[in-house]
Amino acid sequence: MPEFNCDFHIHSKYSGGTSKDMELPLIARQAELKGLHVVGTGDALHPGWISHLKEHLIEEDGLYKTKASETRFIIQTEVEDDRRVHHVIMLPSIGAAEDLSSKLAKYSVNINSDGRPNVRLNGEQIVGYVKDEGGLAGPSHAFTPWTSLYKEYNSISDCYGSNLRHVSFLELGLSADTDMADRIHELQDVTFMSNSDCHSPWPQRLGREFNRISVEELSFSEIVKAIRHESGRKFTLNAGLNPREGKYHITACTRCYTKFRMTDAVKLKMRCPECRGLIKKGVADRIEELASEDSPRHPSHRPPYMHILPLAEVIALAMKINNPNSKKVKDAWDKLVSEFKTEINILLDEPTGNIAKANKDIAAVIDKLRRDEIHYDAGGGGKYGTPSLEKSKENYYSCGQKTLKDW
Ligand SMILES: [Zn+2]
Ligand SMILES: [Zn+2]
Incomplete structure (x- = not known):
């Protein structure tokens, strides 16, 4: 079919x-x-x-x-x-x-x-x-x-x-x-x-x-x-x-986007001590509350889920450009899509060996994407997360002191 x-x-x-x-x-x-x-x-x-x-x-x-x-x-x-x-x-x-x-x-x-x-x-x-x-x-x-x-x-x-x-x-x-x-x-x-x-x-x-x-x-x-x-x-x-990368993944302040662990957010009565803004429960914490299983149990009809990024963000990562809307990114996007037909084909289906002939840095990031090896500074409180090629430390507010903790 x-x-x-x-x-x-x-x-x-x-x-x-x-x-x-x-x-x-x-x-x-x-x-x-x-x-x-x-x-x-x-x-x-x-x-x-x-x-x-x-x-x-x-x-x-x-x-x-x-x-x-x-x-x-x-x-x-x-x-x-x-x-x-x-x-x-x-x-x-x-x-x-x-x-x-x-x-x-x-x-x-x-x-x-x-x-x-x-x-x-x-x-x-x-x-x-x-x-x-x-x-x-x-x-x-x-x-x-x-x-x-x-x-x-x-x-x-x-x-x-x-x-x-x-x-x-x-x-x-x-x-x-x-x-x-x-x-x-x-x-x-x-x-x-x-x-x-x-x-x-x-x-x-x-x-x-x-x-x-x-x-x-x-x-x-x-x-x-x-x-x-x-x-x-x-x-x-x-x-x-x-x-x-989603805007509401982590529990966070809707005004200053400080991230919180759920236990701290509850202690703080969902008010941000940094700015008095409202703390919103993230999707990860909400699912933790609802979960009946410790780990996912996929039914037989469930297809795989592939994590993707818009091609402009892939190109920006590959070219080390912060703004995926910049002209340089746009030009590279136009060139790739005219050669390989569609963005989805480039992200999911085209052999990366072919893409490497056009641009080996972009092909390398697509390889990472397909192997699910992109890192993210997680989003929350209405702010998108940001992709990165390096693993970074996740910064959480902690009652009493601010600490840097690994995700
Ligand atoms: Zn809606
Ligand atoms: Zn705040």
Whole structure:
């Protein structure tokens, strides 16, 4: 069965804090350069975005494409429920999105103004509405401290109740991976998704996490089968940031980003002694609380999880340049992608011997990436972690004294 790279969760220009460049023709083109075959549309309940979808997209087997590109779009949105839990929603058509939007409108004050609307319904009710449209829903970035399932509940069933059997996926988010989430026994049957949740179309963001799926052909129903791991259709790979690069991996201050061990954070009543800012529990500590196993137990359907970096960050590491947005990095990126077709091909698949002929330093870093030998100064409190070729000491606040301790 052929394999396809899919990023099932993005946002449009109509969500808060997003780039005005988030329009379909550009997203489709950037997806080609990244090496993504399927991308979520984002924000499919928003009337302005629905008009944009109708203007640009042609339907094909429950997925959509623009005139100029083979990139497929899956109709997708995200909503925030009445307890500030986020849910990813995928739908079989633009018509289903319009229908769902009109049904949810009476529970939402901002469905016409915000790409990611707040809906005064609980998780169970939201899944009910989505199921009636022939769609799928599941938790977004399930472990993050502000707006996720596990910041609010200790069990997935507490959120979805009688509709839990209709929830077949969970999005890991940038600060978690399969090894972490497979310590929670109740998630054994759930498919883990690694999506970018991106707010801009550039390849450092779009597809920074993606899923590789094996299906007969690209259609909405085949994707649903893969998510439910039915009839041999399945996810064959999750690829995404090392959780240590995620913004909420370590428990840390949201103002000055000082990192804390959980026991110290509790002693300090979640107030930062450095700046009085709020300390937010990191995903690593939250999973430690939820874990039923000391080490991950992977079910047989679980694919490997590969830690990747955006190619621009790989190039910046190789060239010892701090800013991955610099012109030098951009020029090297253009050269490599024009030679080796897509960013994902370069990161995952192209033999590094071939890449070394173009640039041996970059090939060496890609070798390290594929062997999972990149180090990270971990992120937390809303600040991304930073990759590095050298192992550095992790700096934690400790009650009484500041100490340098090995991670
Ligand atoms: Zn979200
Ligand atoms: Zn602070």
